[in-house]
Amino acid sequence: MRKLGAITQRELLSLFCSPIAYIVIAGFWLVTGAITIWNADAFGPGKPATLRDIFMWTPFILTILVPAMSMRTLSEEYRSGTFETLMTAPVSDAQMVFGKYLASLIFYVIMLAGTLIYPLLMEVFGNPDWGEVLALYLGLVLLGIAFTAFSMFASSLTRDQAVAWILGAMPLMLLVLSVYSLVRRFEGWQREVVQQFNIMGRFGQFARGQVELDGVVFFLATAVLFLFLTVKVVESRRWR
Amino acid sequence: MIEVRNLSKYFGKRCAVNGISFTVEPNTIVGFLGPNGAGKTTTIRILTGYMPPTSGTARVAGHDVVKESLAVRSVVGYLPEAVPLYPEMRVYEYLNFRGKLRGMDRPRREAAIARAVERCWLAEALTRPIGQLSRGYRQRVGLADALLHSPKVLILDEPTVGLDPTQVRETRALLRELAADHPILFSSHTLSEVEAICQRILIIHEGRIIASGTVDELKAQVGGQRRVIAELKGPQAEVTTAVQKLAGIVNVRATADGGWTRLDIAANNNAQNAVSELAAGRGWAVRELRQEVPSLEDFFVKAIVDARVRQAGAKEDRR
Incomplete structure (x- = not known):
């Protein structure tokens, strides 16, 4: 536990020492704020006090920002050679990967926490449904859990941060956008299958206040899969 | 403490280490010497658990480097060649982090850091960010970090590269001091360094160990013969015959120099003492008596040239 904690702590320290952390956080808050202003009509008197319109496009924004947040994790260790000092310390590959993953997640939660201003404002000026708010934030956290694992996997593949970002962001963006726009074109069982990967749709359920077990399982399983693959990639670097 | 048997490592088809075997005994400093690209770093990386060998076995402090990798890593103190560090961390933060990675609790960590900092003269750099440190401080x-957990074995990859002469001297003194408690394996391509601090030397070239032994053994191998220069006061013919009769003398060349006889002696053993005793017995005054010491440099160059010649020969044979 101490080893895992040490890795998480060091990773957070490094993250907050780099400008990327602040750019990602500022970018997220700025875009969320801009969307809120564009949707200002939705918050007039008599309208439902819901956050749905603010966070509608958040999964898409996260496909860009989460890979930027996690692109350093392993790439930077490879590039600077500190990977060697980590791999020759008495720490298992899984401990190292999971410690770094936790740090990224903590950062992500800090980033999300900044948007709590919107439900709080709603509480001041209206009467939001806190169950719905809770479900929405659960959806956001689950999105982060899955996206962060995938972004770390991308980072484990290359020593170049920019490449890691593109490898992380492109597939996520394609998946989120293409499935969202294509799902209506399919019929019957094909639609059922495609629907499974509809991240916008799955997030939409949480945003409406519906906590579905299969959604929770989908995001958690994705995270487990990519964390496992990341550990395998890290292990395989020894064999080259 | 370190036992290596038939260790090989291939990167694709390229062979970096080719079936080497050696041992490092407790409380000795062993120098791992070879030109750049000889396979030193690869061997060291296998010993520290960074990469597995393609074939062969290695044991460090009784643990197998592949099967008990974590055990090996927890008893080895390792300084990698380029000294990779996190530039954004302060020295104390970094050492504290490394202590935690080694599973030390806070009191142990604090004591260990204090001791390591004192040994490595780091006190005034403790709160500085690593990115601002000079090469010497980074080293x-x-x-x-390598000393933090009182390792059973120290493995250092070119520990004095990039240091200024004072720092090199300090580092060597520290290594000698450390060898009292830990066996040390360190690599270098600087001969004088290995000669200055090592009890045993392994010379590696193109993935093979081409020579090993103590400094003196290696020197003795250079030509097999030693050269002794002597100037004695005595008649040339008499002096020459007397010296020729001494044990182990191969050849004597004498020249007269106004009553003095200058001798250039090739011998198989330490002829210096014999000549000195002879001169004393016969009452010949001695103006000069010295043994030309073959340098390790001669050995190094010779060993590598020999290896190249052997290889060229092997290639010819294959044709």
Whole structure:
């Protein structure tokens, strides 16, 4: 536990020492704020006090920002050679990967926490449904859990941060956008299958206040899969 | 403490280490010497659990480097060649982090850091960010990290590269001091360094160990013969015959120099003492008596040239 904690702590320290952390956080808050202003009509008197319109496009924004947040994790260790000092310390590959993953997640939660201003404002000026708010934030956290694992996997593949970002962001963006726009074109069982990967749709359920077990399982399983693959990639670097 | 048997490592088809075997005994400093690209770093990386060998076995402090990798890593102190560090961390933060990675609790960590900092003269750099440190300081931070957990074995990859002469001297003194408690394996391509601090030397070239032994053994191998220069006061013919009769003398060349006889002696053993005793017995005054010591440099160059010649020969045979 101490080893895992040490890795998480060091990773957070490094993250907050780099400008990327602040750019990602500022970018997220700025875009969320801009969307809120564009949707200002939705918050007039008599309208439902819901956050749905603010966070509608958040999964898409996260496909860009989460890979930027996690692109350093392993790439930077490879590039600077500190990977060697980590791999020759008495720490298992899984401990190292999971410690770094936790740090990224903590950062992500800090980033999300900044948007709590919107439900709080709603509480001041209206009467939001806190169950719905809770479900929405659960959806956001689950999105982060899955996206962060995938972004770390991308980072484990290359020593170049920019490449890691593109490898992380492109597939996520394609998946989120293409499935969202294509799902209506399919019929019957094909639609059922495609629907499974509809991240916008799955997030939409949480945003409406519906906590579905299969959604929770989908995001958690994705995270487990990519964390496992990341550990395998890290292990395989020894064999080259 | 370190036992290596038939260790090989291939990167694709390229062979970096080719079936080497050696041992490092407790409380000795062993120098791992070879030109750049000889396979030193690869061997060291296998010993520290960074990469597995393609074939062969290695045991460090009784643990197998592949099967008990974590056990090996927890008893080895390792300083990698380029001293990779996190530039954004302060020295104390870094050492504290490394202590935690080694599973030390806070009191142990604090004591260990204090000791390592004192040994590596890091006190005044403790709160500075690593990114601002000079090469010499970075090296010391790496060394402090390697010493932090009182390792059973120290493995250092070119520990004095990039240091200024004072720092090199300090580092060597520190290594000698450390060898009292830990066996040390360190690599270098600087001969004088290995000669200055090592009890045993392994010379590696193109993935093979081409020579090993103590400094003196290696020197003795250079030509097999030693050269002794002597100037004695005595008649040339008499002096020459007397010296020729001494044991182990191969050849004597004499020249007269106004009553003095200058001798250039090739011998198989330490002829210096014999000549000195002879001169004393016969009452010949001695103006000069010295043995030309073959340098390790001669050996190094010779060993590598020999290896190249053997290889060229092997290639010819294959044709």
